[in-house]
Amino acid sequence: MFRKVCFVLLMGITSVFAKNPHVEDALVRHYAELMNVSDTMLHIPELYLAIHEWIGTPYKYGRSDKTGTDCSGFVRNIVHPLSGKELPRSSSDMSKIIVAKPKSELREGDLVFFNYRSSNSHVGIYLQNGWFVHASTVRGVTLNNLYTPWYTKRFSKGGSLKQGELKEFILQSRQNSEAAIVPSGLEPLAPIDVTHVRHPAADFCILSMPRP
Numbered sequence: 073m074f075r076k077v078c079f080v081l082l083m084g085i086t087s088v089f090a091k092n093p094h095v096e097d098a099l100v101r102h103y104a105e106l107m108n109v110s111d112t113m114l115h116i117p118e119l120y121l122a123i124h125e126w127i128g129t130p131y132k133y134g135r136s137d138k139t140g141t142d143c144s145g146f147v148r149n150i151v152h153p154l155s156g157k158e159l160p161r162s163s164s165d166m167s168k169i170i171v172a173k174p175k176s177e178l179r180e181g182d183l184v185f186f187n188y189r190s191s192n193s194h195v196g197i198y199l200q201n202g203w204f205v206h207a208s209t210v211r212g213v214t215l216n217n218l219y220t221p222w223y224t225k226r227f228s229k230g231g232s233l234k235q236g237e238l239k240e241f242i243l244q245s246r247q248n249s250e251a252a253i254v255p256s257g258l259e260p261l262a263p264i265d266v267t268h269v270r271h272p273a274a275d276f277c278i279l280s281m282p283r284p
Contacts, residue, residue, distance in 0.1 A: 099124060106215060107203040114200060116180045116239055122150050123197070123205045123213070130212040143195050146207040147183065150197060154181075155241035157233060163195035170231040175202075175218060181238025184218065184230035192228050 096117045103120050104111040114120065125138075126149070132140025136149055144163045151159055160166050167185045178184070178198045184206075186194040196206030202217045218227055232238070 103199070107199060107201045109201045114180070116242055118154055118242055119150070119181055119197075119199075119238065122154060126150070126213045127205075128212055128214075129207070131207050131209045141207050141213065143207045146213055147195050147197055151181075151183075151233075151238065154245075155233070155238055156245075157235060157241070164190070164192045166195055167192035167229065169234055170229075171234055172229045172231040175227075175230065178230050179232065179237055179239065182230050182232050185228040186223065186226040187228045188226060194226075198230055 097111075099120045100111045100114045100117055102124075104114055126141070126146060129138055129146070130140050131142060133142050134145075135141050136145025141149070144159075144161060144166060147163075147166065148159045148161070151157060160169065163185060166183060170183055173182065180199055182198040184196050184198050184204050185192040186196075188194055194206070196204040196216075198204045198218075199215070202219045203215050204218060205213065205215050207213050208216070216223060218224065
């Protein structure tokens, strides 16, 4: 059902949250607590619904579905349904189509890039308060913080797509929509382990790497 909602958003249908505030409230509170921010700071509930579908999906190089995904495959599967924008397949190519911003100016839905064995070889989606979601090779799709030593050392850049910010695309989708699809229910919100990854082999997403 959640997957259906995400693809409907791409067609310009109103967010599920417009007529199901209980779903919105539960997800927003869940992620606000994880990131230690007020729920009023989470401005794109559609983004949290989308990523919640993928949390815990294992890392699989070269894959981009719920049975396994790499970092760029995950980002493409979030951004495309919400914005209608098709992204390049590799994180390196994605890094070429953004307007870079300082860390302090990053907004929900911006892309963040990291340097590992090559430049901009890992990508995630910025959320709030330094937190971002990505497909980690160690723990699959999860949340981490830019300001932890592991990620601070490897951070390359972040920014929005040159066509605009994700929030702008979603606001336009809401305005153009004429109906809403309301899911019959919401799966319980499982706790997310946000223990910081310190493993030296973590989070590679390099398309030239041999398959694991």
